Amino acid sequence: MSNTERCCNVDVIFEPFRNNGNESSLYMVYKTLTSQYELNQALHLVKEFCLSSTSEENQRKSLEFLYSSSFFEDINKMIEHNRISEVLENRQWADIFEIMINRKREHVDPYTILKKMERMKPESQEVEVYKTLLTIYSYYDLRETGKGASYFTRLIDQVNAIEDPLMEMYFQERLDDFWFYYHFYRNELILSRRYGFRLVKNSNNSFKVCGIHVVLALTYMLEDYDQAMYHCHEAIAISDRNGYRFSHSIRELNIPFISAVNGIYEGIQTSDPVENAHLSIAKGNIDEAVEVLSKIENPSKLQQYYLGKALGDVEILNKVYNEFIKEGHFFFAKLPLMELRKLKENQNH
Template identity: 35%
Template sequence: MTQEEKKTHAFSSEQLETVYSMIGSNEPALFSVLQQLSKKYDEETKLQLTKEFCLNCHSDENSRVGMEFLYMNGLYSDLKTLIDKNALSTNSLNKELADIYSFMLNRRVNKEGDILKFTNEYLFNVQDSTIECLIIFMKIYGYYERLEYEMFEKYQEELTEKLLNVDNTLLRIYFQIRENELLYIFHWKKNEVKIARKYALNILENTLNQEKKCDVLVDLGLTYIFEDYDKAMNYVETALENAYSYNLTYYIKGIKNNVIPFICAYFNKLEGIHTEDLEERAHILLKTGRKKEAATLLNNLENKSPFQEYFLGLAIDSVDLLNSSYNRFIKEQNDYFSAQFPKKELEARGVKLQ
């Protein structure tokens, strides 16, 4: 479930008056609204009050920027309302952006639509830097879904040029978050973890989206798995605390059942660790010397993932399986970071890799 579904927010009359007093013919830009609310309210209250402003604002510009704000903060049902409002606008730019956000929302919520087909066939009725940036972002997302992370480099220069033409402050901030998300994934998958962390930390500093924070905190923790148990667990435990604070049950389950057991098993710190996940159970069995039991569990799995092949290679001490896992991480998933797991085991066995 999304953040908006897991947490409702009751406002005082004073809080609502703060928002509604800003709405009208001379209303401030959305960025200024956020700044004013930041001085008075906590992060969640600020988010929800800004949502109210977005849904009720009068200016065309705030209505447009509001769609980006709601989308990037995971407020999808509210975004649908604002999309419908913009679709009825007499402003051609608002109408066109409503079409784009409608496609993005459908992709996010219903997993429907070919993103590369949409962007390649899209005809610009309005020449505007916001539209141009969104289309470039969507193209890169489409290639990332295909695990073609290197395609980011093809569009990076054009994207940077177009971003310079965005004159709305809040749009620039959220487009920068989008770019940082792409950069941190790009560098992480290339096993350039120090660079990836820089972009991940920037996202944490600038987003109000608690689900996004959980994702990034977990990923940051995993970047330390070859270096530092305490740093890895600190980030993951912070993600878990965040998930509990906002009742994000999907993240609570995933962190407790998959992420924490994975890190603890890798560092062989298994006291009190339990999991329902079969793959992680096998991982724990490996670390406790019960390799035959681990192999039995893993052999029952069909269409093994590269990670499952890696675990089975450890269980039966198979260089062939470890080598296959290594090559699959690179060739099938374009993931040079995860490829380090079988690579380190192969190197420990004296196998030289290119």
């Protein structure tokens, strides 16, 4: 089909939503097209509608649709379009989504985001929600999960006040996303999985679903190795299908990490020297692991855990455990705690 034919077809499809210079709401367009077409085709049609929208309201709400449907290549066009709008609220949405996209693509200083959010005076209830969302995201990036969680009640109240059904749907999905990670950090794995499975089933955001599979793999790490590997391979499949960058890190970091924690190393390979050292511990090649791990400057908490595990060093393991607890990451705190218990059992024997 030529571009001209495609444009004509789209114009015919969109005609019922555009009369006398007025546009139907984006929610009406979304509900109608998703009921008439297969989901992937419907989402691409809604995307085309967004990119050709003439309504100020639809133009700003298009940002959420494009973001939540993983149309990241198109979202910059809508950000720029909203940035030059005469409507202040549209410009606020443009600022918000520029931050969100930059958080995905590069390191953004969370303190800078917090300062921007502090200065922002929201023009609508939706912008209030985004302001709270970015505040929570920033505290989580700073590993200050307690501060982030303290905004949850405010966020829930703000989301409950949203009247637009499209935005309510997307904000509820974002809430599910928060609860998924919140319960994961707190080591409340059954609750975490409940939200994770709901997102995997219902979300159109393949980028988000890919990341959820990675975390679901971690939730099964100490319970069911095969189930953990299933989620890793699901994430790789989604990543490869959509051209995301997850695949390399899952193969090089996540799979070796989960395997080494379980003492599994046969057939597991990685070019990452630290995860190789972790696998060396599983193999019993302690000197080889210590040689790599002891040379790391400013090691992460997990890298300190590896070294404490290799050396059987109670002081290092206690330090890492307390740091994870202070950070509110009770899931990863289990790892040094497990080693401390093993050491104690060996002493007793």
